Amino acid sequence: MLKLKNIDAFFGKTQVLRHVTLHVEAGEIVSLIGANGSGKTTLLNVISGLHPSRNGSRVFLNVETRGMKPEKIVALGILQVPEAEKVFNPLTLLENLELGAYLRRPDRVKLAEEMEKVFQLFPILRERKDQPAGTLSGGERQMLALGKALMGQPKLLMLDEPSLGLAPTVVSEIFHIVRSLNDRGITILLVEQNAKEALRISHRTYVLDTGRIVLSGSGQELLNNDEVKRAFLGKDYRGKWER
Amino acid sequence: MTFGLQLFQFILSGLTTGSTYALIAIGFSLIHNATGIVNFAQGEFVMLGGMFMITFHSLLKLPMLPSFFLTVLSVAAIGLLLEFGPIRRAKSKEILILVMITIGASISIKGLSMILFGKNPMTLPPFSGETPLILFGAAIMPQSIWIFGITVSIVLALNYFLKKTTTGKAMRAVAASRRSAMLTGIPVDRMILLSFTFSGALGAVAGMIITPITTTSYDVGAILGLKGFSAAILGGYGSMPGAVIGGLLLGVFESLGAGLISSEYKDAVAFLILLTILFLKPSGIMGKGRLRRV
Numbered sequence: 001m002l003k004l005k006n007i008d009a010f011f012g013k014t015q016v017l018r019h020v021t022l023h024v025e026a027g028e029i030v031s032l033i034g035a036n037g038s039g040k041t042t043l044l045n046v047i048s049g050l051h052p053s054r055n056g057s058r059v060f061l062n063v064e065t066r067g068m069k070p071e072k073i074v075a076l077g078i079l080q081v082p083e084a085e086k087v088f089n090p091l092t093l094l095e096n097l098e099l100g101a102y103l104r105r106p107d108r109v110k111l112a113e114e115m116e117k118v119f120q121l122f123p124i125l126r127e128r129k130d131q132p133a134g135t136l137s138g139g140e141r142q143m144l145a146l147g148k149a150l151m152g153q154p155k156l157l158m159l160d161e162p163s164l165g166l167a168p169t170v171v172s173e174i175f176h177i178v179r180s181l182n183d184r185g186i187t188i189l190l191v192e193q194n195a196k197e198a199l200r201i202s203h204r205t206y207v208l209d210t211g212r213i214v215l216s217g218s219g220q221e222l223l224n225n226d227e228v229k230r231a232f233l234g235k236d237y238r239g240k241w242e243r
Numbered sequence: 244m245t246f247g248l249q250l251f252q253f254i255l256s257g258l259t260t261g262s263t264y265a266l267i268a269i270g271f272s273l274i275h276n277a278t279g280i281v282n283f284a285q286g287e288f289v290m291l292g293g294m295f296m297i298t299f300h301s302l303l304k305l306p307m308l309p310s311f312f313l314t315v316l317s318v319a320a321i322g323l324l325l326e327f328g329p330i331r332r333a334k335s336k337e338i339l340i341l342v343m344i345t346i347g348a349s350i351s352i353k354g355l356s357m358i359l360f361g362k363n364p365m366t367l368p369p370f371s372g373e374t375p376l377i378l379f380g381a382a383i384m385p386q387s388i389w390i391f392g393i394t395v396s397i398v399l400a401l402n403y404f405l406k407k408t409t410t411g412k413a414m415r416a417v418a419a420s421r422r423s424a425m426l427t428g429i430p431v432d433r434m435i436l437l438s439f440t441f442s443g444a445l446g447a448v449a450g451m452i453i454t455p456i457t458t459t460s461y462d463v464g465a466i467l468g469l470k471g472f473s474a475a476i477l478g479g480y481g482s483m484p485g486a487v488i489g490g491l492l493l494g495v496f497e498s499l500g501a502g503l504i505s506s507e508y509k510d511a512v513a514f515l516i517l518l519t520i521l522f523l524k525p526s527g528i529m530g531k532g533r534l535r536r537v
Contacts, residue, residue: 048425048426049425050422050425050426069430069432070425070426070428070431071425071428071429071430071431074426074427074428075428079426079428080426081426082422082423082426085420085422085423086423087423088415088416088419088420088423088424089419089420090415090418090419091412091415091416091419095412095415095416098409098412099409099412099413099416099427099429100427102409102413102427102428102429103428105409148427152427152428
């Protein structure tokens, strides 16, 4: 579905992505883990067309997306829920959801139907539908961000640290939702700092280190990989690094 | 005339000029919200509004209404070209560079206008006669009523557009978060183009309605732009209700300053207010003050 080949990206003269090659197949949950500053968010922004890439190719559903404007990439079906600025704070929930469908411009009846589906998935949002999004709690905001992205009818949904800063119960709820979205046929590319949870729910995982893909494999394989345990699963595996 | 009546008269005339400042301030806010820049050519849009109206109506003898709409279209087109040309094609998108481009545009427009329209002050006939109406003993020029009426209609129409239409909501979304707007599929470039076009149109209207009262010449842009800018700061830069409140208040203060102290200090009043606001409450009357995440 998505094939990245030899992607390089720079911030000024600093190279932040080095020959990144990865693929995501339809129906998968693929996660991307790595330390802070390893280039995970930049990689998502490259895919979304917010950050320019040099060299290599970015093919989505047999279409080369290099040089495309972000709105064209959204129109192809790639939607990103970023870690910061996920929703439009001064706008109401309903307005946020309506704009989620901006490119398709469904008529009033269709729009109401689609919003109803989002409300069924996230009942809490219905109670707050006329509030500005900025008044929501972190968990609710994440749900609204997911709902807004769903209004765009994504084929590939990219989530940047969806669990960041949320209470543990909310985190498990969010992961549960991610899984159920995947069951409905949405392909998911997940960037997570919560490596354990990410490895558990994803079919495959890539490990990014200073802009390079250093490891990849199924979630189970990586959960048992000593390097991953040492680097990401830290304190639960004290024995591994205090040898 | 009693002092109370005099005060009432000053306030009325202040609200008249204040309405124009409000329109200019809204123009500043629209562009600021879409791009984060201050458009220093905003005042030139106002000057062009007056000049084009004079050209269409007084020189080419077109009727009032077609001239009005032709002027709006022409200046809106100039706003559009400013964005589509130099702003969009600038190699660096840094705020300071873009602001410099608007200053350059302002100087160019002023220079070209001097060549095209000459250096003499010009004026327009009032839209409907000069017989003042008497309201509670104060005299109101019919032009003032036009100014109020047109300003109120524009503010209401713009409010409807921003709150009720999908494109308007998308414009507010771009103001809220450009990044998030891009990721939602909103064509941010087109929204920016639209904000420049609207600002041009607003400037045109402001210029046309105020010219019968104040006259115009090629060099009024800078001072009108600064008045609108002060009004926007006073109300809270970027806020639409703030722009309206700031504009009206500035107009009233100015008129009171001119009437009670001396008309020589009319412009000084605006800048005194600008400085006071910057010292005391830089976020303005309707400004929220930026929330920072710790």
